[in-house]
Amino acid sequence: MSEIKVLFVCLGNICRSPAAENIFRDFIDRERLPFGVHIDSCGTASYHIGKPPDQRMQDRLKAHGHSHQGCARQFAQADFDEHDLIIAMDHNNLANLQSLARHYSDSAKLRLFSDFLPHGAPKDVPDPYYGGTEGFDTVITMLENGCDGILQTLQQIRESE
Numbered sequence: 001m002s003e004i005k006v007l008f009v010c011l012g013n014i015c016r017s018p019a020a021e022n023i024f025r026d027f028i029d030r031e032r033l034p035f036g037v038h039i040d041s042c043g044t045a046s047y048h049i050g051k052p053p054d055q056r057m058q059d060r061l062k063a064h065g066h067s068h069q070g071c072a073r074q075f076a077q078a079d080f081d082e083h084d085l086i087i088a089m090d091h092n093n094l095a096n097l098q099s100l101a102r103h104y105s106d107s108a109k110l111r112l113f114s115d116f117l118p119h120g121a122p123k124d125v126p127d128p129y130y131g132g133t134e135g136f137d138t139v140i141t142m143l144e145n146g147c148d149g150i151l152q153t154l155q156q157i158r159e160s161e
């Protein structure tokens with residue numbers, strides 16, 4: 001059985017989406033799933049290509065007991081072909097991805113991260129880049145809270161195949 005492939009997308013791929021990638025991979029590693037999950041992240045912008053996650057995000061991920069690896073890259077249209085589920089951190093990221101979709105089967109793979117959060121949660125994972133430590137902690141908590149919902153969606157994708 002092939003792996004299900006998930007891609008997290010933010011703007012720079014140095015704060016939110018690499019954190020989502022590491023947190024969700026740590027979560028999946030603890031589950032005993034009957035199928036494999038491949039997890040990656042990227043940014044819609046090119047500013048930080050090749051860089052590791054922002055040092056502040058690495059520090060907060062470590063403090064919360066998470067992995068903190070990564071090397072930034074930019075989203076490419078080929079990512080639509082290679083992934084089953086593409087999760088944007090905020091509405092701007094989602095709009096950028098929608099503008100790159102070539103046909104319905106591309107846009108059907110797109111979700112907003114907050115779709116996986118409980119009702120009433122903020123609609124965007126806030127960009128922590130220009131703020132203080134508490135912004136990074138807020139992002140990490142939101143990302144942790146979305147893991148169960150994303151896993152349920154992966155199980156639905158697997159059952160529908």
Ligand code: 4NP
Nearest residue numbers: 010011012013014015016129
């Ligand atoms: P990210 O955060 O999209 O969560 O990786 C940002 C990183 C860099 C910049 C903005 C947001 N920047 O403007 O360089």
